[in-house]
Amino acid sequence: MSEGTMQRRAQRDQREERAKRLNRVLVCAAAVPVMLVAAGCSSDSGSGDSTDKAAKAAASASASPSPTVQAAAYGKLPEPCEALSKKTLKDLVPESKSGKEGKSDDISTRANCSWNSLDNNGVKGSQFRWLNVSMLRFESDAARGPADKLAQEYYTKQVQDAQAVEGAKSTKSEPVSGTGDQATAVRYDLKKKEGTFKQQTVVARVENVVVTLDYNGAGLAGDKTPSAGDLMKDAKKAAKEAVEAVSEANGAGGAKASGTPSKSPSESASKSASESGSKEASDEPSNDASKSASKKPVSKS
Template sequence: MHRSAPRLTRILACAAVPVMLVAAGCSSDDSGPGPSASPSSPAAGASAAPSSPAPAPSVAPAKFAKLPDACKAITAKTVEALVPDVKTKAGTPGKSTDVASRGSCSWNGLEDKGVEGSNYRWLDVSLLRFDSEQALGSGEKRAQDKYVAKVAEVKATEGAIDVRTSSAPGVGNEARAVSYSLKKTGETFRYGVIVARTENAVITVSYNGTGYAGADAPSAGELMEGTVKAVKDAVAAVAAANK
């Protein structure tokens, strides 16, 4: 009876060993690293790197790269017909720091008709050219915006009366004619103005006049007819300068 007790104790101790090993195995699941993603795999929840932004669409190149000499944009024949007794046949150029983008010229003359009075005429031309720029848009679009703004500016001439506007077909890509009267130096001056756009260039021609000492002021129709002739010269000159 006494010899069986130690044997029983050894059997119970051995029986307890697997239980302890199982318990140890469970605790190692809690404390160990456990299965994990491969080191080369991206961390769970990580987002892909952002893609580069798409480049902005390029603007179309401007058609015209230069302007003609403004004082040669209207032919000598036209100047002679519109401005009798012109003071300076070659014209008086306006100041410009960038003649490839802007220029202007004017002519004036006073025709003395003796007892019938005197006829005064003034003709001027303004040329503007716009380049294509990524930040500002195409040269054509910039010219379109300037064309609209210039027509509005002419229509809003301070002191202008009897303002009338109409289209000017056959002049560049688009053109608008504006006629009005203006009181100056005690006389009524009549104006014919055409603003035209040809591709990326904007042309403005103004032709005006009055009569002194009893001479009649020119009619609106006469002035506009002369303005059309001059602006067509200028449109052709811009095209010729870029051939």
Template sequence: MQRSAPRLTRILAAAAVPVMLVVAGCSSDTGSGSGSGDTGAAQGKATATAAATPSPTPTVEPAKFAKLPPACKAIAAKTTASLVPKAKNEKGTAAASTDLSHRGGCSWNGLEDKGVKGSQYRWLDVSFYRYDSEVSLGSGQARAQENFAKELGKIQATTGAKKMSTTSTTGVGDEAKTVTYTVKKTGEDFVYASVVARTGNVLVLLSYNGAGYAGAPTPDAKKIVAGATKAAKEAVAAVAAANK
């Protein structure tokens, strides 16, 4: 019985070794799991940081002009008097507008009786259109450019127009084109010069036309174009003056 005690001790010691190895293995797995948890936490923080960063706010180029000039005062009185002698209303007739900060217009017309030489009729009108900058629509300048092309197209599509010609006009705003043509009305040939001009975010549309009655000669096209160009330059300058 005394010899069996050491043997029993050795058996118990050998049986204990696998148990220690299993415990050690579990301890190692637990440590690995802890590392994975740290990685997930870091990823979660990165995602939260990305979500917290705000998206850039869309911007658009500011509009150059915020005001329009009074349309009936945009062209000098001496100019309108020379272009439209005997005007019915020397101060001009304002066009109806519900928003003068974005659109306005004025016109002058008159018939000058020259006795046995007949009569000369003249008509002058000017219109202003201002475009604001909006993120959803674009800058005021870009919108004015787009409508420049549209308004030019409308004039070029004038019903009954003959001898039509379109030319670029220098010295009138950022860009300008003049359309000349004739139209038969009331039995006479009306000579037209229509100027489409853009200055910044503002469009200026000016039309000058005339006809001779009772034997009076048809107006000289070059003089009509010269008169329209002079008036258009004054109208464009008035836009800048109104925004000083």
């Protein structure tokens, strides 16, 4: 074999070797994007699944209804000093010229009015009477519960407070029928330096409103002590009238005041409750309202 032939064969072998190496490089280079694409698809697939799950969870949470409670039946209170008729005031506090309305940040939620009467008979003594009407209205609250339940809890507390007055003697309690959804009357004697006061307290609940009526009387300067039975009779009458005023102020026609079955909440009451939401109840009674509602007998100023 000639030298030229051997040289051409060596060159051909070198070209074939370079071609093989180049082919291997190209194959590897082509494989890298495929692997990256596969990895990318795998990564995107996992991310997509996670995103879908999060979206579904959020949608499920937004679709779940938030806790709700039944709207309060009554959305307002009557004017406290007009809750009792002129005739009733004349019978219970004959010498009173007008009532004194208590201070309140929101008269649609809490209100009270009191009257003093002193019938001065000179050397024959005097007859003293004191009357107070307090009203507290509750709103439904998602955290605390429906308005009528909150009112019932407060009603129970008011009765207990009336039964546990410091210094009270001969305390007696009795249920009162035909006045709102539930009512209790508490009576007791309370001795003061001016004389013995006969205290009558009637606590009544109608829907989401609690009415507390305090009425007491005393014979001063030697005059005779009034009859507890007569005072209680008058107190029950006045309490029923105050409860009727609450129902009438909300368009219920006083039906609940006479102890008849509950009616559907009036449109005005439902609207007011819906607009108020959980603002109150709020609506937990303030210290001033609680003090007014459970005010104890007072003597002549």
